[in-house]
Amino acid sequence: MNRVRVLVGTRKGAFILTSSAKRKRWDISGPHFAGWEIYHLNGSPADPNRLYASQSTGWFGQLIQRSNDGGKTWEAVDNKFVYDGVPGTHQWYDGTQHPWEFKRVWRLEPSLTDPDTVYAGVEDAALFRSADGGQTWQELPGLRAAKGHLWQPGAGGMCLHTIVLDPSNPKRIFIAISAAGAFRTDDGGQTWRPINHGLKSPYELPDASAEVGHCVHNIAMHPSRPGVLFMQKHWDVMRTDDAGESWREVSGNLPSDFGFPIAVHAHEPNTVYVVPIKSDSEHYPPDGKLRVYRSRTGGNEWEALTNGLPQSDCYVNVLRSALAVDSLDSCGVYFGTTGGQVYASADSGDSWTAIVRDLPAVLSVEVQTLP
Amino acid sequence: MIRVVLPHHLRTLAQAGKEVHLQIEGPTTLGAVLDALEARYPMLRGTIRDHLTQQRRPFIRFFACGQDLSHQPSAASLPDAVTMGTEPFRIVGAMAGG
Numbered sequence: 001m002n003r004v005r006v007l008v009g010t011r012k013g014a015f016i017l018t019s020s021a022k023r024k025r026w027d028i029s030g031p032h033f034a035g036w037e038i039y040h041l042n043g044s045p046a047d048p049n050r051l052y053a054s055q056s057t058g059w060f061g062q063l064i065q066r067s068n069d070g071g072k073t074w075e076a077v078d079n080k081f082v083y084d085g086v087p088g089t090h091q092w093y094d095g096t097q098h099p100w101e102f103k104r105v106w107r108l109e110p111s112l113t114d115p116d117t118v119y120a121g122v123e124d125a126a127l128f129r130s131a132d133g134g135q136t137w138q139e140l141p142g143l144r145a146a147k148g149h150l151w152q153p154g155a156g157g158m159c160l161h162t163i164v165l166d167p168s169n170p171k172r173i174f175i176a177i178s179a180a181g182a183f184r185t186d187d188g189g190q191t192w193r194p195i196n197h198g199l200k201s202p203y204e205l206p207d208a209s210a211e212v213g214h215c216v217h218n219i220a221m222h223p224s225r226p227g228v229l230f231m232q233k234h235w236d237v238m239r240t241d242d243a244g245e246s247w248r249e250v251s252g253n254l255p256s257d258f259g260f261p262i263a264v265h266a267h268e269p270n271t272v273y274v275v276p277i278k279s280d281s282e283h284y285p286p287d288g289k290l291r292v293y294r295s296r297t298g299g300n301e302w303e304a305l306t307n308g309l310p311q312s313d314c315y316v317n318v319l320r321s322a323l324a325v326d327s328l329d330s331c332g333v334y335f336g337t338t339g340g341q342v343y344a345s346a347d348s349g350d351s352w353t354a355i356v357r358d359l360p361a362v363l364s365v366e367v368q369t370l371p
Numbered sequence: 372m373i374r375v376v377l378p379h380h381l382r383t384l385a386q387a388g389k390e391v392h393l394q395i396e397g398p399t400t401l402g403a404v405l406d407a408l409e410a411r412y413p414m415l416r417g418t419i420r421d422h423l424t425q426q427r428r429p430f431i432r433f434f435a436c437g438q439d440l441s442h443q444p445s446a447a448s449l450p451d452a453v454t455m456g457t458e459p460f461r462i463v464g465a466m467a468g469g
Contacts, residue, residue, distance in 0.1 A: 035380060059430040059464040060380055060418040076384065076414040080422045 004326050005070065005368040006334055007051065008342055009038035012360035014053055016071045019355075021328055023346040026355045032074065033065065040321055040364045042108045043070075047115035048368050052134060054105040054120070062104050064120075066134050077134035081105070081122055084141035090124065091152030100124045100144070107321065109163035113170070121160035125151060125177040129189065140189035143175070147194060147212045154179035154215050161320055162216070167223045174229065174244065176216040179204075182231065184244050195244030204234060218320040220262045222269035230272050230299065232262040232320070237274055239299050250299025255286045261323035265348060266331040270298040273325075273333060273349060275318040284315040292335070294349050308352035309343060316341070321364035328369055336362025373404055373449075374459040381419070381462065385412040390459060399454040401433065402445030419462060434461040 006017040006026075013031025032038075033055045041053035051067040053074070062081065065074040081102045092098035103123040111117035116133040126144055128137040151158060162176035171188040174195075181196040194212050202208040204215060215234035222228065231238040231247065236257050238247040251257035256276040265271035272295045278286045285291060290309040293302040316339035326332035333345045340359040343352045373393045382389060393407045402425075409416045420427050425445065427433070433440040436450045436458050452458035 034383075057380065058467070059378075059428070060384075061428060062417065063384070063414075079417045082423060 002328055003370040004328065004332065005043070005048070005370055006324075006342065006344075006355070007041045007043065007071070007364075007366040007368065008336055008356075008359065008362060009041050009053070009321075009364035010336075010340070010360040010362050011037055014038040014041050014055075014071075015356070015359060017342065017355060023328075023332055023344060028356055029071070032071065036063075038363065039104060040107050040366075041071075042110060042366050043368045044110040044115040044118075045112050046110070048370055050110070050115040050133075052108040052110060052118055054108055056104045062102075064105065064108075064134050078130070078136050081120070081128055081137055082139070083126060083144075084139040088144065088148065090148055090158065091150060093153070097149065100126070103157065104159075106159045106161045107163050109165060112165055112167055119163050119165075119173075121163050121175065123157045123159035124153070125158045125160040125180060127160055127163070127175060127189065140185075142185070142190050143183060143192045146183055146192040148180075150212050151177065151180035152213070162219050164219055164221050164229070166221075166226045168226045172226075172243070174219060174221070176219050176231075178217070179213065179215045181212050181214040182216050182219060182244055195240075196247070197245065198240070198247030199233060199238065200236070200249075201234065217260045218262045220264045220272070222264040225269045228269065228298075230262050230264060232259050232274055234258065234280060237262070237299060250295070252295070252300035252302055254293055254302050255291075255304075259318075260320040261318060261335065263323045263325055263333070265333075266325045266327040267329075268296070268331075268348075271296050271348070272299060273323060274302075275323065275335065277317060283317045288313050288315060290314040290316065290337075292333070292349055292352075305345075305349040305352070307350060308345075308354075319363055321366075322362050324365050324367040326367045326369045332367065334365050334367055336365040338362065372456045373399060373407070373453060374456055375404065375408055376459045376461045378462060378464040380464070381415060384414055384418070387412065392456075399449050400445065401440060401443055401447050401449060404449065404460055405445075430465040430467070432463040432465050434463055435459070 002021040008015040013034045015030035036055045039054045044050040049070040053065040055063040087100035089097035107121035109119040120128040127140045164174040166172035183192045185192045199214045217232045227243045237251045239250045263273045289311045292305040316337035322336040336342045338361040341357040344355045
């Protein structure tokens, strides 16, 4: 009998929610790391009891925690993220060059095949890898060679927040950085290049089609079709069918094409979910209605999913890492809000229930489907 | 014996009590106390001072005997009362307001 484990990172700790495959009753454990910001926690596809958590505060900096028992117990592993060689500089707000400075880990992405290998996306933007379960971290510096001197922080910081591993090609990785764009490696992380052709940012960039500088918010892939990626950009929902060589807009009839997360249905590669947000100036749902939008056509035609979600006076946000799916036969969809609710749907988004509703602001949601 | 009082979150991280006791070989300097603390509790490395520069993190303060020692150099000697163990060396998370 399958079970589901939902990993929730919040402003004040981590929470782990578990349920049977029916997804009706949920046990909640936490807060783990009470009082700390948990930007992300994630499980290994190769060993679901191996979890990694990014724990930080402004006072005490960054920690990485590791669990070998599905989150019952944790141990602090290495928290030393040192840029390779001379860190170099990137664009600063005033147009000058500014040295790279480590601030925090936004994303932890375990290898698809090895529980001890895990990638960390950090701010200031860079990609690190550990091959020993987090005991040591090494930067993959080739990424910052991909025009890193032209990257500059957006209002949320210059963060590497998205890491997508290609299940068909272990040497191919996609990453995304706020206010820099999307990048791809085809040689296991040694060399990288921007993959932003087709993105247009007329309100944010002097050159709307610049090679780097686009504020990509999130990227999602279905494992059966790794050349097809869906992107929620600052504005615009985008799609590529050639692994990022070119993108086209698929925002279609969305009420707003601004938003943060994007996800793909576990069994339907053309079914995509986004959560429209009113604008970059007003980070809440249009009209005070919390609506997930689903496209069953790979974009362009979108339907609002509202059953069980608040349809008045709702002014929460859903952050970029706070939307995920399970892989049960009837695909479950989950998202967390800055108001502390985690909503779940056991029927691909047709109906929703708050499985917990008074947590601290939710920063991330990941889902594990357990045997 | 040096008595060190940790802030709540670092106490939890180190799985230590409110006060930890350290033996220091040689002069009782600020840096020597932090070195001994991190040697005994390696999980605290990077949480009090930067891994590379060894600079105090901005929102950490060091207090002892009613004095703010936060801006003292690493080689500064701690007050005699701390060295004697009659007063604790306090590591404090700065007030954050709001």
